[in-house]
Amino acid sequence: MSTVAAVVVTYNRKDKLTKVLDHVLAQTRRPEWVVIVDNASTDGTDEVLKEYEQIDGVVVVRLKDNTGGAGGFATGMNKSYELGADFIWIMDDDCYANSDALEELLNGHAKAEEAMGMQLPYACSLVKWVDGNICEMNNPGTTWDWGKLIAKGQENVLVTHCSFVSVLFPRWALTKFGLPLTEYFIWFDDQEYTLRITKAGPGVQVLRSVVVHDLGQNRGVNFGDVNASNLWKFEYGARNESSFRLHHENPVSWLKFLARLVQGLRHGNVPWSIRAKLFRKVVEGIAFNPKPKMPRSVL
C-alpha cells in the first residue's frame, strides 16, 4: 500500500495549529507521517508541538529562521521524501481538512489517472471559507478541457495550478521536478510549483475532498489591496511573479503581468510611494531566477 506524509507548515499560529493537526490525525485514511515544520515561531508553538511529537508518526522539523511558506513547504516536502513517502499532502496552519479529505484525494487522483491513462502530478481539494462559500484565494486555474472527467462521471476537474492549501503530490513529481523555490519566501511559490509540475500533465481538483481555510477575510489576491502594512507580502508577490513570467514563460507574459499590476494599482488608488516600491520589486525580479533544489533519496 502507498504511504502518505502530511506536511503542515506553521508560524506563530498555535491556536489554529492544534485544530489543523487534530483534523489531520483524525483522517479516515490516516497518513503514515505528519511532518510539522515550525518556521521559528516565537509564540510558544514549540510547547504545543512537544505534545504532538509524542504521537506515533509525528515528525517535527524546527527551523532556526523563518523561511516563509516557500521554505517551510520545501523543507517539509524534502523531509517527507527522505522518509520514503509515496505521496505528500501539504497544507497551511489554518486549514481544517474534512475527515475524509485525504481518502478522497487519493481516490480521486487514482480514478483520474485511470480515466486519463496517464500519471497526474498533483491533486488538490475544494477549499471553502469558514462560511461554506468557496475560498477566493484558493481557487485553482483550470485547463481548457476542465470538464473532461466530469463528462466521464467523476467529480474531478482538470487544473493547471493551485494553492498550497491541501494538495497531494505523488513522489515522482518531486523526483522529476524538485522542490518549491525556497527563495520565493512567500507568495507565488505555490503557483510556480504547480505550474512547473503541470508540464508532466494536468493536476486534478477532487471536489469530494473538502477543506476549510480559516482566513480572516475571504478575498483573493488583488494588487489594489496593497497598503503600508501588507506591502512586504505584495513586494514578494511582485518580485516572484515578475521573475516567473519572464524566466519561465516569456516577455509577453511578463508585459501582461505588468499591465495587470498597473491596472490593479490604479483601481485601488494605491499611493505612488507604494507603487514605486512594488515596481522596484518587479525590476528586481528580472535578475532574480532561483533554481529548484532536488530532494534527497534517503530511504
Place this chain on the structure above:
Amino acid sequence: MTDKPRNQKPTAVFEVLDDSGVGLSDGDALLDGRERRLVEGAANFYALAGPGQTFRLTVLRGPAGTMPALTDEDRTTIEWEDDREVVGSLVVRSLVHTTSDHSPADGLVDIAVDVGGAPQSVTAYHQLTGVLGKARKAVRFLAPVQFDALRQFRTDMVERKGRDIPRKAPVRLTRGAEATPHGDQPAILFGLHWLELGGAERWAVDTIRLAKEAGFTPIVVTDRDSAQEWITRPELDGALVVPLTLPLDPKQESAFLNGLLSMYDVRGIHLHHCTWLYDKLPWIKSIRPDIPVVDSLHVLEWRTGGFVDISVRLSNMIDRHHVISPQLRDYLVGKHGLPAEKVVFATLAGLTTGGIAVGGSDEAESNPFTVSFVGRFTQQKRPYLFLQLAAELKKSSPREVRFIVHGHGELAAEVNSLRARLGDAVELRGADRPVSDTFRDSDVLVISSDNEGLTLTSFEATAAGVPVVSADVGSQSSLIADDLLCPRHPYSFVQAAAARIRTMMTSPDQRKTWLDEQAAKAEAFAKLPRAEDWTRDLYQGWLK
C-alpha cells in the same frame, strides 16, 4: 516441488586433445592460475561458438600491462607482435552440438590467444593520445584539484540539461520458434563488466555463489578488457567463465549464445553491468522469451547515466531491475516512469561488515586525531582530494593530526608523490594490512568520491563506530549524518570537510552526535529488504 540438480560441475563444453605448457591436463605448465583460467575461458568461447569443431590455441603472453585478447575477431590470425612470447599450445574439441554451425565441423581452426602481461593498472588519462589528449593528461596530473574543479562544472552543465532515453521496443512473442533443444543442467547466465575489485563485482560474485548454492551452474560472461585478477576467486570454481574481448566476429555472437542455450538449461539471466549482454537481450528475448532477465544496478554515472541508462533503454527486455539504493529506485520509477512493481530495491547493507569490530578510536585513546581514506586509488575515489584535505588540516588543525591512506590502484604514483609533500603525517597502507585495522585506528573516515552508489566502506565504518565525512553524491545521504555531507566540488568539499573534522577534534560530544545520527540511519537502512535474501528467493523461483 523444486527440480534441484544433482551436481554442480558444469557440463564440459570441450575436451582437451593435446596440451603443451598450458596445464589444463596434467603436465608441466608455463602459465599461472590466472592465465590458465583465461585460456580456459577462451576455449569455452570457441567450443560454444564452434560446435563440434577442433581448435588449436596458440597461447601468447605480452609484456606487463598489456591486456588479454581472447575472443576478438583478430584472433584467427597466425601472426603476432614481436614482444609476444609463446607460452602454450592447446588442442581442444568442442563437445557442443547445435544446429547452428557457421563453419564446417571438420578440420582444425587455429586461434592465437593472448593472455596479456602481468596486471598493471593505469587510468584512462594515462592512455590519452594525440596532442589534445596529451595536453589533457598533462593538466590532469599537473593540477589534479583544479582539473577536477573543471570536471565538476562540466558535470553540472550536462546534468542540468537532463537526458531523454529512448526505449527499445518490446518483443511481443511469448514463445520463440525452437531450433535446438536445450541441455538439462540448470544454469544462470551472468553478465559482468570484468573480474576485478569493485563494489558491483563484489555483489556479482556473491550472486554467483548464491546460484551455486541453489544448485545452478553459473555461466559468467565479461565484456571489458581487463587482466581479470578475480578469475581465480573460489566463487568462480565450478562456473563456466567466458571473458570476452571485443569485437567478436558477428557470426560468432549468435553461435556462442546458441551454444550456451543448447548446452545448458538456462533458467535466468542476471546482469551486473555488462554492455555486451544488455545489447543481446532483444535477440535472446526473441528466441527464448521464457528466460527471465534481471539486472543489478549500483551507480548512476554523471553525464552519461552509465549502465542505469542502458538499463532504462532496454527495460522492455528486463523483467526486474534490482537497485541497491533509493536514489536509483527514484531515478527509475520517478524520473523515467518505470512501473514501481518492476523495480526492486534491496540493499547490500552488511555485505562486507562481517568481522569488523566496533572500535573507532576516540580522544582518550588516540592522540593525534586520525583521519583516514579507505578505497581504491582511482579517479572516481579522488585520493588526491583527500590529500588536499590532509594538507588543509595539517595547516589548520587545532590539535595534532595524522592521516592514513589505505588502498591501491592506478593513481598510486600520484598518491605517493602528493603524500611525500606532507611528510610523516600521512601513512600509506596497502592490501597487506586488513581494513579493519585502519578503522580501529581512525577517528574519522573521509569519502572524497566524485560519484558513488552507496559505499560499502560507509557500512564498514558504521560497524566499526567511526563517523564518516562524505561527498554528497549518490545515496550517501542514506547513511551519513546530514551535517557531514559535503559538496562535490573540490574546493568547497575541502573547506566543508575540514570544518567538520576540526569541529570533531575539539568537540567529542559533537562527534558522538554525528556518529549517533549515522548509526540511526544505518539502523533504518538495515531494516530494508536485503539483496541477498531477495536474490536467494529469486533463484529458488527459477528452479521451479
